[in-house]
Amino acid sequence: MRVEGFDDGFFPLDFKGRRGTTVIAGVELDNGVLTRMGYGVVVVDARDSERVITAMSKLMTGELVFLDGVTYSGFDVVDPDAVHAETGKPVIVVQHHPLNLEKIREALSKHFPDWAERFRVISRVASSMTFVETPWKPVQIYPAGISFDEAVDLYKRNCIYSPVPEALRIADMAASSISRLRLLQNL
Structure with a gap:
């Protein structure tokens, strides 16, 4: 199965x-083999990440999208249901640590005029996440456009070395490397 993963870089x-x-890096794996990779530049804390992820996904041929949580490039928010609606691809959000929604709401309300919209997406997804046991540790997932049982099966089949699906693991490494290289080159 071809799967995609998207993660943001360091700043x-x-x-x-x-x-x-x-940057946000996107990778496509076909049965574990890297077939496509790209990245897009986003402004930290802006509302660019969902647009960039959706655009990259449309250029890829994956059948499933993995997202690493719903916050990208600082406190930008990616709505997995909107990504699913825009691409037609099922989305699985993987969350490795429970969120403290009260602290998130407080931080958002202090720094963003559109904090309520950002918080609406974060709280809706976080409140609908379900814990999944893995050989490494429990994680939470949120499926969009796919049943929970199918999402659990696909999530587990895509975890090889850790509780991070392989496409997300590679996207994380790519995004970190590209973003640090850009900083060194002052781009």
Whole structure:
């Protein structure tokens, strides 16, 4: 099965508040073999990430999208249901640590005029996540456009070395490397 994974890269704290950029890397694996890879540049804390992920996914031929949580490039928010609706591909959000929604709401309300919309997506997804046991540790997942049972099966089949699906693991490494290279080159 062809799967896609999208993750964001590193950025210094002084980039917060739309004062810098980072990247979102996307990879496509076909039965575990890397077949496509790309990245897009996003402004930290802006509302670019969902658009960039959707655009990259449309260029790929994966049958399933993995997202690493719903917050990207700082406190940008990616709505998995919107990604599914836009691409027609099922989406599985993987969350490795439970979210403290009260602290998130407090931080968002202090820094973003559109905090309520961002928080609506985060809280809706977080409140609908379900714990899944893995050989490594329990994680939470949220399926969009796919049944929970099928999402659990596909999630587990795509975890090889850790509780991170292989497409997300590779996307994380790519995004981290590209973003650090861009910082060194002052792009």
